[in-house]
Amino acid sequence: MNMVQAINSTLDMKMAADDSIILLGEDIGKDGGVFRVTDGLQGKYGQQRVIDTPLTELGIVGMAIGMAVYGLKPVPEIQFQDFIYTAMDQIINQMAKMRYRTAGKITVPLVLRTPYGGGIRGGLYHSQSGESYFVHTAGLTVVTPSNPYDAKGLLSASLDLGDPVIFLEPKKLYRFQKMEVPENDYKVEIGKARKAREGDSITIITYGSMVPTVLSAVEKNGVDADVIDLMTLSPLDIGTISTSVKKTGRVMIVHEAPRTLGMGAEISAMISERMIEYLYAPILRVTGPDTPFPYRLEDHYLPDEKRIMDAVDKLLKFR
Amino acid sequence: MNMVQAINSTLDMKMAADDSIILLGEDIGKDGGVFRVTDGLQGKYGQQRVIDTPLTELGIVGMAIGMAVYGLKPVPEIQFQDFIYTAMDQIINQMAKMRYRTAGKITVPLVLRTPYGGGIRGGLYHSQSGESYFVHTAGLTVVTPSNPYDAKGLLSASLDLGDPVIFLEPKKLYRFQKMEVPENDYKVEIGKARKAREGDSITIITYGSMVPTVLSAVEKNGVDADVIDLMTLSPLDIGTISTSVKKTGRVMIVHEAPRTLGMGAEISAMISERMIEYLYAPILRVTGPDTPFPYRLEDHYLPDEKRIMDAVDKLLKFR
Amino acid sequence: MGKKEVEKMTEVINEQVEKEKHIRGFGAMILSRTLDKKIITAQRQGRVGFYTPTMGQEAAQIGLSMALSKDDLLYEYYRDVPMMLHRGVPLEIVLNQVFGNRDDLAKGRQMPSHLVARDYNFMSVPSPVATNLPLAVGTAFAKVYRHEPGIVVASFGDGSSSTPDFHSAMNMAAVFNLPVLFFCENNGLAISLPVEKQTKTEIWKKAEAYGMAGFKADGNNMVEMYRVAQQAVDHVRSGKGPALLEARCFRMGPHSTSDDPSKYESDIVQDGSDRDPIVVTQNALKAMGLINDQLVDKVKNESIRIVNEKFDQQEKVPPPDPETMFQDVYGNETWIIKEERGEIL
């Protein structure tokens, strides 16, 4: 199964078991979603459970919150993460703060799915990696898988969490890889990172679309790297990060979002706050630049193996 | 003059000299703004230049962008920064990206003013410090003064910049302090930080409402601290930060915004990326917690002198 | 008894029920006015941090509330205390929230006027105006999906009709034909902006742009308000789709205790003047023979006594424990918040 199929089949499995799960979004019904992630589900569950909405992200998210506070488990889809910003007030001021402002009397169990990042030549408005906006917002849980197996397990866990989850799907990986995905319902724990590879000389922390790029770079070049796939961006798994950093003493973070206040900033700060004495070298960030996302020059924008290896070399040589 | 008067008189001075400057926002005209920042200006410049708008932040910001791309210099006001999020799409996808997507053929010279932060017992929705959302967004310049003098100089510089500026006014300091403010038009350079105090043993980086709190803490306690008032949050003044860090080797960052992906994260990451070898201690962050902002417990939420001194002690003792 | 007699009896009983409903509604108006004045005075004395007065909107809110039933759910806004009192929310709940004290249902987290009373079917108040409206649509969907009775009411001010949320919610409610009553309390002002500068049409007429029914009511007369509200509620309840109900009313004072209306408005309706909805309603009920001066005086005096008593009582409740600041961000506390609590407390 590829990631699209994994997500689709997880939604299918969960919907079959729980009629409180409702999907809503633009073109997710008959059309099956512009990336086909919800393909076939409206046919199976009807227009009351797979809802084609008018063109308003604010409305989709607001309506989903209104369902969630009243016993349903909505799964709103935002067609491209780039279009989520008119819903930002609903996300920051309603979704993230409802539990707090009602002291737990009203909660918002929902999973907001949205494809993010580059890889399809989408230019300025179909390629953004906006995870920082969500991770900075207290009250949200932010999750992103890097393969079909984790996509299923994380989605299942997200649906059971009881709090709002921003589920970021790296569109570059939608059809990147096929994997055996168990048929049964299993969970990948939220808040836990995964070791994508064991190594001793350097810690590379990454997530989403950059995981395969990082793995390919270190493997091709025989780097003895510990590679961490975060999977949950908020709350971060400080345990897994700490253990690795204390072992290697050399750290870099790789993501496609712009560098300034990207995830790398928080991870770096957490590390130098609590284990600086273990470091042999600077903490490096390999990220997208602080520019909008260009269409034709996409390949130059996205971190690639060369940039990753430049940073690895710098770190390993540092003393 | 206090900060409200400084901003008011700067707007007045600039509007008198340049009829392309137009103010727009909710209740800024007759009412003079809920904090009285625009008091008297509609009476002086008329309803065409000080525009009371309908209740739509999206509309205010969008309309301002439309003015800016056509030769005017709008100064939209968002009544409280907490209410800016319905305009987030206009800010992220239009304001910040217009120059880029048109390769400089269309630009957006405007100054978006908005009060932010705690200090008035505003609770969840009248106290937010959302600077990270803007600093993470390439294409925006983000500025925040900590006293009346800088408020005037930064506002004047912002109006002359030619690019969109998010001008964050720490509402806690609106009437905190009176200062001599020169009558003439002067500028405080954007992109440059200010040494609020010279010292040798520790670097404290802060901005906005926390500047007086930090100064008071270190002075009362006789700490030999180098205190940096950033003033511009994007782009950061790495020069001033570097010089100080290399001198003291001990760094902390203080802000009221939540810790996760707050400004402290980026500053910490920048430092450990390029001068880790100068550090004698972890980089500490004293910030608001990762919770929404509480009404009655505001004093516990905001970093205070005690918390600042706890971190100072920890840093100075570290070895 | 024959069929005819039963009908007659029912009529008599209904008449009696309706009479009591009106008197109860008027009582709630007086109680809420009394509470309002008390809080405003206390705020000037520094005993309360902030408040958004509700004076002038009692008849509109309570007139609607009279037309609602127990199963109906409300997305209220910050000025809806009269409606809450009418629906049975105890004074203590309101006052604890106003003080933000330890007994406040939301642990003193929000500014006064932002109530939580979930047990009374109120869904809580965010400050960004109209942002509850899209939620009301989703909740109405959930109610229908679950085959539950009851409609969803979402209230908001005239200024709030300009927001993005209003548009999205109105359109979605209409497209999905959901039982939402959009209730606009048009007090003619959004802080300082008169409604004529807010928008160029009457608000109830905006319903048509969404293919929705629109109703307009005199929100200064509880009796009249109740009559029109009942039509709107019946429309929504019968499954004919959502509706927009606009009530014309007054803001008889400042926008909030931080506001100085003398800067922008000269025509503030005075307490006890003949435009005051309490006076208008009182006269209407007197004409209907439902109340007399004696009863009014009694209700007023009793209201003052209760309000004073409860106010003094709840004022004594201490503030929330600082510990509570860190609760309820997530269902399961994260290590980050735990760590931050350790640093701060």
Added chain:
Amino acid sequence: MGKKEVEKMTEVINEQVEKEKHIRGFGAMILSRTLDKKIITAQRQGRVGFYTPTMGQEAAQIGLSMALSKDDLLYEYYRDVPMMLHRGVPLEIVLNQVFGNRDDLAKGRQMPSHLVARDYNFMSVPSPVATNLPLAVGTAFAKVYRHEPGIVVASFGDGSSSTPDFHSAMNMAAVFNLPVLFFCENNGLAISLPVEKQTKTEIWKKAEAYGMAGFKADGNNMVEMYRVAQQAVDHVRSGKGPALLEARCFRMGPHSTSDDPSKYESDIVQDGSDRDPIVVTQNALKAMGLINDQLVDKVKNESIRIVNEKFDQQEKVPPPDPETMFQDVYGNETWIIKEERGEIL
């Protein structure tokens, strides 16, 4: 010549001008259809990355464009290539953008269909739909403030009427009485969603909710479209305030080259069928005696020749220099971007 003769002459000239206008409009329709088909085919061949076809909306756009004057400013949307061609934007500008090559006015930064042609009074296209509408209001304000002639046109699709931006822009334009023409190209679909599920009213009727004039036109017939568009434009130009003009038209193909309409729509209008606006317009113009088959053939052949030639020519232009990726984020490059450029290049 006497006064009467002058009038007569003017009439004759006007008639001649109108005739030429129609013929020119039709020519632009043919040219843009030819270009559209060329790009769609090239996309299938992998020579172009992406495209949003414009087939079926030519008459609507060009009919309006005919009613506009040089000073008017346009906030176009991604499907407005026909209008751009009609207003004189050269094929090279369109094609360079489609290829995102070195000569593209925006340095290849946006996906195809997102043009920049500021010199032709087009204000550029963001992908988030309708988000140009509030900008149009601000720009109209600026034009009026500067006492400049001309109106501002903001175009968008039927789906876009559901957006927050539509609501805010419509209301503000009306409140401030600004010369904005909101131009809705209703092709009946928003990707897969039929307009009947988008909203429960006709779109032009939404104008009333804002106190604005609304116009509806048959966007499949350029002649008819021009007539109604002229009324709407005259209304706005005369200072009577903004207007909403809805043109009914078709999307004669997929939403974009990434879309597969067979999933959701069976009734796609076919190229050359009798609902095709080119056929409708051609018949109308023939009936008016303005064109004949010979002319049509000539225009078609010439269009194909020009389009092929320009396409092949611009396809050869190399991509932008990687260096350009770092430009134009700010007026003054920041040290951060400089540093990042150093690391990446």
